[in-house]
Amino acid sequence: MTQYAIDPELLPWLAMIPDVDLGDMDALRANQSEAAGLIPPVVVPDGIEIREVTIPSHDGYASRAKLYLPGGPVDGLRPGFVSIHGGGFVMGDIDTFEQGPVDIAAGAGAIVVSPDYRLAPEHPFPAGLEDCYATLEWLAANAEELGIDPARIAVGGASAGGGLSAAVALLARDRQGPPICFQVLEIPELDDRLDTPSMVEFVDTPLWNRPAAEYSWKYYLSGTPEVLGLQYAAPSRAEDLSGLPPAFVSVCEFDPLRDEGIAYAQRLLQNGISTELHHYRGTFHGSGMVATAEVSKRMASDVMDAIRRALS
Numbered sequence: 445m446t447q448y449a450i451d452p453e454l455l456p457w458l459a460m461i462p463d464v465d466l467g468d469m470d471a472l473r474a475n476q477s478e479a480a481g482l483i484p485p486v487v488v489p490d491g492i493e494i495r496e497v498t499i500p501s502h503d504g505y506a507s508r509a510k511l512y513l514p515g516g517p518v519d520g521l522r523p524g525f526v527s528i529h530g531g532g533f534v535m536g537d538i539d540t541f542e543q544g545p546v547d548i549a550a551g552a553g554a555i556v557v558s559p560d561y562r563l564a565p566e567h568p569f570p571a572g573l574e575d576c577y578a579t580l581e582w583l584a585a586n587a588e589e590l591g592i593d594p595a596r597i598a599v600g601g602a603s604a605g606g607g608l609s610a611a612v613a614l615l616a617r618d619r620q621g622p623p624i625c626f627q628v629l630e631i632p633e634l635d636d637r638l639d640t641p642s643m644v645e646f647v648d649t650p651l652w653n654r655p656a657a658e659y660s661w662k663y664y665l666s667g668t669p670e671v672l673g674l675q676y677a678a679p680s681r682a683e684d685l686s687g688l689p690p691a692f693v694s695v696c697e698f699d700p701l702r703d704e705g706i707a708y709a710q711r712l713l714q715n716g717i718s719t720e721l722h723h724y725r726g727t728f729h730g731s732g733m734v735a736t737a738e739v740s741k742r743m744a745s746d747v748m749d750a751i752r753r754a755l756s
Contacts, residue, residue: 448649448698451726453737461650466534466659469565476535483733486542489550491515499559501578505571509579510538512549512556513590521593523625523755525554526580526612530603532633532652532660533564533572544602551748552755555592557583561608568667569677576608577615584622596755598689600628603652603701603729604660607633610679610708617687624689626754630747631696631729632705635680636661640703649698652729657700680704685711690718692750694743696727722746 450458466472488494493513498506514522525548529541538545538560545556561575580599587594601609606629613627638644638657647654665677675682691712695705702723709721724739732740 448728449726450650450698450728451731451737451739453739454726454728454731454734457731457734458650464532464651464656466532466656466663469534469663472535483540484543484735486546488546492546492549497557497582499575499579499582501571501575503571503574505562505575507562507575507578508538508560509582510542510545510558510560512545512558514549514553514555518553518591521591521596523552523554523596523598524583524587524590524592524594525549525552525556525597525751525755526576526583526599526609527556527558528561528576528599528601528605528608528612529558530601530605531563532656533569533604533664534660535563536604541605547744547748548751552751554598554751554755555583555590565663565666569664569669570672571667573608573611573615573672573676576612577621580612580616580622580624595623596625597622598626598628598751598754599624600626600630600692600751602630602632602732604633606630606705607679610634611676613688614676614679614682626751627689627691628747628751629691629693629705629708631694631699631701632708633657633660633701634678634708635704636665636674636678637680640700640707642703643700646698646700649700650728650731652699652701654700680708685715685717688712688715688717690754692720692722692747692754694722694724694747696729696731697723697725698727699729701729720750
């Protein structure tokens with residue numbers, strides 16, 4: 445791993461990062477707590493109320509979700525945000541990745557909902573995506589009761605959560621569903637073809653690499669993706685990106701997903717979509733969990749600033 449010019453503040457953490465072997469899902473799930481242990485405990489500021497809710501999906505499945513309600517006075521309606529966790533479509537849950545939605549509720553004054561969507565391989569595409577889209581519909585349908593401005597609802601996430609967010613934006617456009625004002629695609633997983641230069645080169649990068657990506661897509665697409673359309677599983681395959689909401693896209697230098705994120709941002713721009721793209725030197729996939737590093741602080745500040753501006 446050290447052949448990569450990784451930021452010096454991140455280097456000491458490499459030895460603590462567990463190997464992600466998606467080839468043995470039973471062992472991976474059993475050892476998921478080890479990886480979760482690298483994530484700092486959730487810090488919830490005073491005034492943030494957290495509720496558990498149940499959201500029905502299209503096929504009768506009801507997913508658990510968490511709702512984050514910021515406190516304090518507000519002049520008028522608040523923005524809304526659908527926060528989708530990462531984990532390569534096969535790992536993770538809303539308890540492990542809770543700091544993100546908490547920070548958005550506190551930092552942007554948004555009412556945030558985070559779905560515990562179904563995971564592959566037990567539930568391949570489109571199950572998890574439909575759960576996420578149903579969460580958007582639920583938030584929009586309950587906007588009046590929650591005090592949300594229906595014109596200021598955004599969607600976002602990191603890694604697989606970024607890919608799912610891009611797919612939710614595509615579905616909302618094509619189904620003429622609830623309008624989305626902004627999409628946040630952090631280090632997004634977007635392309636099952638695995639043919640970009642970074643995906644070909646980075647076979648042994650920390651936390652996420654080409655072998656992990658191969659298994660991730662194999663599991664996610666193990667059902668019948670043609671029922672909904674492969675472009676909603678892998679948004680990079682979508683031929684038309686016009687009419688989508690403005691976007692924030694971030695990528696890490698030593699991440700196999702780097703080039704598909706850059707290419708997607710470029711295509712959004714070419715289709716007339718206002719897009720902000722950030723590339724962070726010396727970083728790897730998920731390196732933002734090292735919250736004390738200056739580059740991680742910059743990454744967190746950049747995305748929060750973009751969310752505040754979009755939802756203001």
